[in-house]
Amino acid sequence: MRSGVPGFRPERLIEARAARGLTQVALADLSGRKSSNISRWESGEQLPEPEALHAVAKGLNLPVSYFLATPVEHGAAPMFARSMAATSKAMRARVGSRLRWAQDVSLYLQQELDLPAPDVPTLDVRDFLEIRDEDIERVAMECREKWGLGLGPISDVLLVMENAGIIVVKEQIDSGNMDGLSNWSMADGRPYVFLATDKQTCVRSRMDAAHELGHLVLHRGLTERTLYDAAAFKEIERQAFAFAGAFLLPAESFSAEVWSPSLPGFQALKSRWKVSIGAMIMRCANLGIIDDEGKQRLFKHYSAKGWRKAEPLDRDMEPERPRLLGRSIKLLCDERIVTRTQLLDGLRLYAHDVESLCDLPAGFFENKGTVSDIRLKRNGIDAATPIALVDADQIATDNVVRPQRWR
Incomplete structure (x- = not known):
């Protein structure tokens, strides 16, 4: 019978290490263990001892109970x-x-x-x-x-x-x-x-x-x-x-509003449709409003204005949450x-x-006397x-x- 923490799930260690973006060597350094041990724990060849599991959990900043839960299929x-x-x-x-x-x-x-x-x-x-x-x-x-x-x-x-x-x-x-x-x-x-x-x-x-x-x-x-x-x-x-x-840009309604397939025309539509000027150029090309030559000309002027890095109005619109x-x-x-x-x-x-995954404010889970x-x-x-x-x-x-x- 193997010694170590009963109920340890190797899949959970693999998942946790991936979520933190760590290699086995990096996790070994953080936890003070050997990378060869971590490899054996992940393969299921060996179970970590309680002290080792606590060290790994601390290195990954996760509770020990995380590693004992059955993974969901x-x-x-x-x-x-x-x-x-x-x-x-x-x-x-x-x-x-x-x-x-x-x-x-x-x-x-x-x-x-x-x-x-x-x-x-x-x-x-x-x-x-x-x-x-x-x-x-x-x-x-x-x-x-x-x-x-x-x-x-x-x-x-x-x-x-x-x-x-x-x-x-x-x-x-x-x-x-x-x-x-x-x-x-x-x-x-x-x-x-x-x-x-x-x-x-x-x-x-x-x-x-x-x-x-x-x-x-x-x-x-x-x-x-x-x-x-x-x-x-x-x-x-x-x-x-x-x-x-x-x-985002239905063919019937959007095409009816493209009064001028030009950069100023698309800029005027951006605040209403909340779609980038580049995306509107591509949509017009897909709908046949402009041909390939027109698309290339527009993107040439688009690049010359430096809009591939930042377009007009980008800072004026709050990202959705x-x-x-x-x-x-x-x-x-x-x-x-x-x-x-x-x-x-x-x-x-x-x-x-x-808090990060659920878009909650930092400190939401602090004790508030509940x-x-x-x-x-x-x-x-x-x-x-x-x-x-x-x-x-x-x-x-x-x-x-x-x-x-x-x-």
């Missing part, structure tokens, strides 16, 4: 990472692991709360070569129709996605080459999106979000292997960008369903990670009155969350 659906060729495998693993943490947070919250049900149209295809441009335009309009968005500008893309049951996370990852990641989890049949904030502007963030939405809608049936074929990945990315353009996870946690804590300490214990993460034994009585709640989570006045959909025990 999220399924084999691919994680669509932007800029696969330019992004290191370690960076993709880091962001993927943090998205897994967000999925685990969501699953924990769903034990107590009814989050907005997933309501995302998808194409029933397993080969990206079957997807035509007409299909992309059609399903983008289907999303707008299903979510009651009409044909005008979308005031808040992240709010729309969260109301459709998509969990969105935004974090800084210290990489200039990776913009986002998306995945369908088998554990709850729910789509998830991770957006990097490193190069964030409002228009870029909205385009990144719509791009990841495109992957969720168009490419749910694809396999992970497809993404490692360079030619296939290039086409898959083009399709996601095409979806983003069709979703996700709400769903953060407001769900606030609801549970404010209504005394759980205390802040109990919530962190249940998530098996420390406060700084939960009385741990107070609970709302069932008969003291009007179960017919939902508690609003998202800002329903901004869009037509009015999804809410409510504690399951109140129903």
Whole structure:
């Protein structure tokens, strides 16, 4: 019988090390252990002794209980990472692991709360070569129709996605080459999106979000292997960008407003549609409003103005923020369903990670004198009155969350 900590899960150590962006050697230095030991713990050949596990947990800044939890089976659906060729495998693993943490947070919250049900149209295809441009335009309009968005500008893309049951996370990852990641989890049949904030502007963030939405809608049936074929990945990315353009700039309404396919004309439209001038040029080319020569001429002038680094109005628009996870946690804590300490214990993460993943203010989990034994009585709640989570006045959909025990 092997000695060591019973119940230790090697997969959790691999995930945690990836989430911190550490090699086995780097973790060994932080924990005062040998990299060969860490390798054996991750392979399952050996179990760490209690003292060693505490040292590793301290090095990774995670509670020991994290390494004893059974990993959730999220399924084999691919994680669509932007800029696969330019992004290191370690960076993709880091962001993927943090998205897994967000999925685990969501699953924990769903034990107590009814989050907005997933309501995302998808194409029933397993080969990206079957997807035509007409299909992309059609399903983008289907999303707008299903979510009651009409044909005008979308005031808040992240709010729309969260109301459709998509969990969105935004974090800084210290990489200039990776913009986002998306995945369908088998554990709850729910789509998830991770957006990097490193190069964030409002228009870029909205385009990144719509791009990841495109992957969720168009490419749910694809396999992970497809993404490692360079030619296939290039086409898959083009399709996601095409979806983003069709979703944010509907052909009928946007083309009617392009009175002048020029840089000043697009600049005048930017504040209304909250889409970059570069993206509007590409959309006009896709719609046939300008030809290839016109597109090249516009981008030449665009580059000459230095707009590839920063466009006009970029600083005037506040980037959108996700709400769903953060407001769900606030609801549970404010209504005394759980205390802040109990919530962190249940998530098996420390406060700084939960605050970052859920867009909560730093220090949210500090002790604020919460009385741990107070609970709302069932008969003291009007179960017919939902508690609003998202800002329903901004869009037509009015999804809410409510504690399951109140129903």
